[in-house]
Amino acid sequence: MKLKDHFVSDIPRRKFLNLTLKGGIALMATPALVSQLWSCKSPLPESMVLDLDPGLLQKIIQKALENGGDFAEVYVENRISRNISMEESKFKSGVFGISKGAGVRVIAGDKTGYAYTDELSEAKMLRAAEVASFVARGTKTVPPVDLQKTGRESFITVKVPLGDLADDKRLEVMRRANQAALEYDPKIKMALISYYDEIRGRTIANSEGLYLSDELPLLFFIVQAMGVGNNTRHMARERLSRHSGFEMFDKVSPEEIARKAAREAVVMLKAEDAPAGIMDVVMQNGWGGVLVHEAVGHPLEADNIAKKVGAFTGKLGQKVASDVFTMVDDGSLPNFRGTINFDDEGTQMKRNVLIKNGVLKKYMTDILSAKQIDMERTGNGRRESFRHIPIPRMTNTFIEKGEDNPEDILTSTKEGIYVQSLSGGSVNPITGVFNFTCREAYLIENGEKTTPVKGATLIGNCLDVISGIDAVGNDLEFGPGICGKGQMAEVSAGQPTVRIRNINVGGSRARS
């Protein structure tokens, strides 16, 4: 359904409770649960890009447009993934996944037809083209252009390819993280380590003549540490994720990630009840960027704008935020979690300034919504897998750094809440009503960070919150996340330290 809330969380949601259509927290089969380990015997790493005959792709596109339609596309994917989990110092499970298939899409005006197949035989792909063409019956056909091999700039470098890696290397980083977490403090009673990697080969061909292939590596490493105190527990977490080779762990060691998680777990055992009500909030740099991801990012995705229901509909060129607020989506940041060379429709990635000094400049589009609202293609057409229709999605979304010194932001805030990290949040993209849940937060008393407080929800409306941002630090940082909008996408969210006036904090006690 269209009205699903959009959420982003910092770890894969393991429990899919919601078996119905309703409620925004529907989790699809997430790639994070798909996985595989390496067989050491493997000779040369095979390319994940399948060797397809362009003549066949052309034939499928032609078939897809046989009944009418102005755009057709074939998307072929080949993914190998590995997911290992360690709990209670044991390697609890290892999952190796092979997923291969093709999706065929036809667009006729505002209509989209989509079909996919697990089998890459000519017969099955032609059948998918025929099913997808159903919606285009009776419309005029825009004749397809001959396919031409296209090149795209790459933003992803690999030094230690995942395909070559022995299992032991993967297990070793997990062991190291586990040990570092447990050794941090006797209060850490358990660590949960999750390792995921994948290589996704993509081939995209469309009726505009585009024909592209590439191979994307992805690594996602999560450490959760459980601290146990007197009658209290806290599950802390820290994550690292990049589109890169295994050299990711040379830059940030598994121990460093584990100690960060352990630190949070121990600190938060002293947490007291959070106060309830409207107050000022200072958000530390980094994953707090999930705030703009939810509150502003989703409402700026052009699908709801094209439908004229989105919260920012008709506000292009208008002042929507305070002067200090500039927001960017940039899928070309080297090796970032939200980076890809080209989106899942083949559009080149680039830096898109969405809001500049408070003025709305751009929406994030895919091919369909770009046409519907007569705007450029911004490179935001993404899909979870060949089973999904591409839709406008964020990549690396952040509040651009400002001029304030982060310490001054804190000291100039008399009282409120200092949010060091958030678990995640969600937004209704139509009304703009959002929420975030704090994982590590403190009281601010007389400009100082004091007592830690238990996980409270922060709520508000997107248009209010970006007008309420009155201080932006010079310390931009990012964090990795999983974004759900009916289908999953890997994203990063970033921000410098910011202050937001008048946010409602869902604490469990009255303010003193």
Place this chain on the structure above:
Amino acid sequence: MLAEAEPDLKNLKMVIMDYKILAEQLVKKCLDKGADAAEVYIESGRDLSIEVRNGEVETVREAASHGAGFRVFVEGKTAFSHCNDFSDDALEKAVSSAIAFANNLTPDENNILPEDESVTEVEGLYDPEIAEVDMERKIEMAKEVEQLAMADERITKSSGAGFSEGDSEIVIANSNGLLKSYKSTACSFGVGVVAEKEEQKSTGYEYCRRRFFSDLLPPEQIAEKAARDAYELLDPRMVKTQKAAVIFDPDAARSILGGILAALNGERVIQGASFLAGNMDNKIASGLLTLTDDGTRPKGLGSKPFDGEGVHTRKRILIDKGILKGFMYNTIIARRAGVKSTGNASRRGFRSLPGIGPHNLYMAAGKDSREKIIKATQNGLLLKGATGYGINPVNGNFSGGASGFWIKNGKIVHPVKGLTVAGTADDMLNGIDMVGDDLDLTRSFTAPTFRIREMQIGGER
């Protein structure tokens, strides 16, 4: 690319492919390749989804697909692989990768597969009619529910209506001789609308999901609820920060049930990562709270004859009048806990390892009508929806954004906006003091209206 030759033959092979035979063959393959024990889980199915907006078809998506998951055991070590490519080479690679992988992991004497010959008879899981119904009729249903919802003058926009359906067959075979399969279907339709008034926007949506096509509710009923949910919340007001009673509408109940459910997961209990750990047979909630998980209800959306690893399903009371009576287990965790599997191995398709989860989870109905509960409330919040993560299963904290209505002297006085609601699981579960009689058992995760005596509400200073 696969060979282009004999496409017709390939099609034929797919049609006549007997997944039970294939599953047994694949179990054998795992053992031949060096596994001591193995399980093969095959899922095949077909999905259709239609979306319409403003009376026009917007998307039609259809596909048939299949896949297999392999769980192998080597000297007490276990690993898993999955594969949606049924060519011999790919299946071979998936099996050998899992076995190679298992060799690297940690052995555990609890790593076993179930032995269970019994199957629960569950009626009404498969409706052959759904696939026979004309595509045009399904499109019409989506268009009709949208049109009806838009008929209310307070509704200004449609955010889309849809129809979706799916059927699937699940086959599980393991090296203990277990071989089971079942087929199931589901279909649903619904609509989302926007009500606008000046600068205000409010959204509402409603859907109906059933195993049988003929059981779908009339579109009028769906449309009316979607429209009402949207316009009812126009002109909301904020209230002061205070402690007050909170009445949970069935739509908001899942925000509580989710956290309780996660805390009832036997694995989290063993790990000490559950606020309910160590509380078996203790009073953990008000005597008005009874929570049941039922995998056997006829036509239930969460019903199935056996769980994600082939253990027969049953009906179990987890919390009985406030007393904690049972946790949920799959085979491996049950063995670790020294108990038997409760038939709660959950699986999110062939790509997922068996976890632990419920089937149809519901809070038992009480005696009071919803009207009576509202009437009995002097000052409080009728919670229609709560955003956020619900109850934290590790420590029991609860905090969320609230939408709904304010109640004064037993009457709804206005919708609310920008409020938060918070508490602890202990206070909330023990604070349930009225439970409604309006339980809707057609949902798989459901509760009647109920009231919690007092919670912290965050709003104006």
